[in-house]
Amino acid sequence: MNLFHVLKPGFFTTVQDLGRYGYLGYGVPISGAMDTFSLVAANLLVENNPNDACLEITLIGPELKALADTQIAITGGNLSPKINGETVPMWQTLTIHKGGVISFGKVENGCRSYLSIRGGINTPTILGSKSTYVRGKFGGIEGRWLKAGDVIEGFNVPPIENTYKMPENLVPRFTNDFTVHVILGPQADMFTEKGVETFLSNPYKVTIESDRMGHRLEGPTIEHKRKADIVSDALLPGAIQVPKNGKPIVIMRDAQTTGGYPKIAVATTPDLDRLGQAKPNDTVRFSEITLEDAYKRLFEYRKTLSSLVGKLIKTV
């Protein structure tokens, strides 16, 4: 069922769900939404499954013309969404009629918006996921970002009778300054004590060379003991590599699955969502926590996600 006609594609708009798990050993990255929490919320607001595919919209939003009446929700970073030129609220169920046009404007906060469509987006499931992996050229719409003229297909499902709104206290606030909790290792011992101290006590700036593969950061040089390379081992999103130049790179969801730079630390899972909303010139600070505390935070984060559906406010 054709739901939207892409009039303008925006800067980098892709189809993403919660990601592709189980194929790292074949060199296939996890991909999926850079901000998982916002994707799940967008889905729940239109009574979708938490893992349904949404559009991930980066900085400059697309222009989409509705080909049928449907319900949507827009969450994540605030890119000033509009329907027919009128500003619309985020984090709640919206109705759009056939012929209506969704567009975006100024970046108010964050980096990525998620647009869910009632029933989900109908693209092929590849290796267990609908997520687009641009470098591998598969997933989503032909393995690429949207282009003008594309048609977004959905499923013929009945509209929901209730509409919902996220409670204010659960809406994440995105500023330009992110604190990321990290667990030191696996190769923290390849850095001098001073190097680790530099990493943990200074703000780093997100550079323009940042995308779904990773954030290159600028800031004080992190000192290695001797070597700045290792025999390649595995990477996961959140890993913080420090190549020879001493500037950290935070690995994100489309990154290669192995790498040859030492990893000083790995960001904790809940903070990956925040990193997914960091944009060039934003500040990132790293704060060390113990594994025990990281588990506690992870369980809290999972509880927030799994209880979200019961906490949405019915608006009709």
Next chain:
Amino acid sequence: MKTNVYMFTRYLPFGDSALIVEFGDTINAAINRKVIALSETIKKASIKGVEELVPTYRSLLIRYNPAETTYQQLISSIEKIEKALEEALLEAKKGRIVIPVVYGGVYGPDLSYVAEYHGLTEEQVVKLHSEREYRVYMIGFVAGFPYLGDVPDEIATPRLETPRLKVPAGSVGIAEKQTGIYPCETPGGWRIIGRTPIKLFDPLWQPPALLKPGDTVKFKPISEEEFARIEELAKKGAYKP
């Protein structure tokens, strides 16, 4: 011969949902065999909370669910299966795959450089590269890219100083003592000496990659005509390497 396997296995934390079991810090078949044996042993033992295994040159990354197990519990489970590891090492039998390659020319623009660098003829480089059996150490970099080794010292060559923005799919490259095959068009810095017409990765295959860690690969020099013929067959899915 010195194997470089650590006397004591290293366990390293990797964020809140993974850990690394490291057997060494060099590129070495004995270390890699141990990594793959551990990966297979854990798979068979179906340890609670283990979600995914990523074998690499010298270590195994284990992704786990901390709601079902912890870093410490996993380490003690792994220490207990060391005996089974010995058996897995003994029985390890893997695939042997022959990869047809056109060397040189537009297919292998760096073949002449590699020959010059070592004071060899192009034919000698081809012979040295294709007469040896290589071990698939790991798959990484991009989907389906096999890291193969070890390349004979006579043709081991450093990477390009500036990586190419586009390396065609199927390109066979050398980086020091490693050789590899680019499964798709991507930027890349390895010295490209040839190209294979066969497909290494297809997201619609199950599993999606032709090669897996522990397999053996041998390159077979072919002509341009054979390249075209195999390419046609491979497109139809009718070529069995």
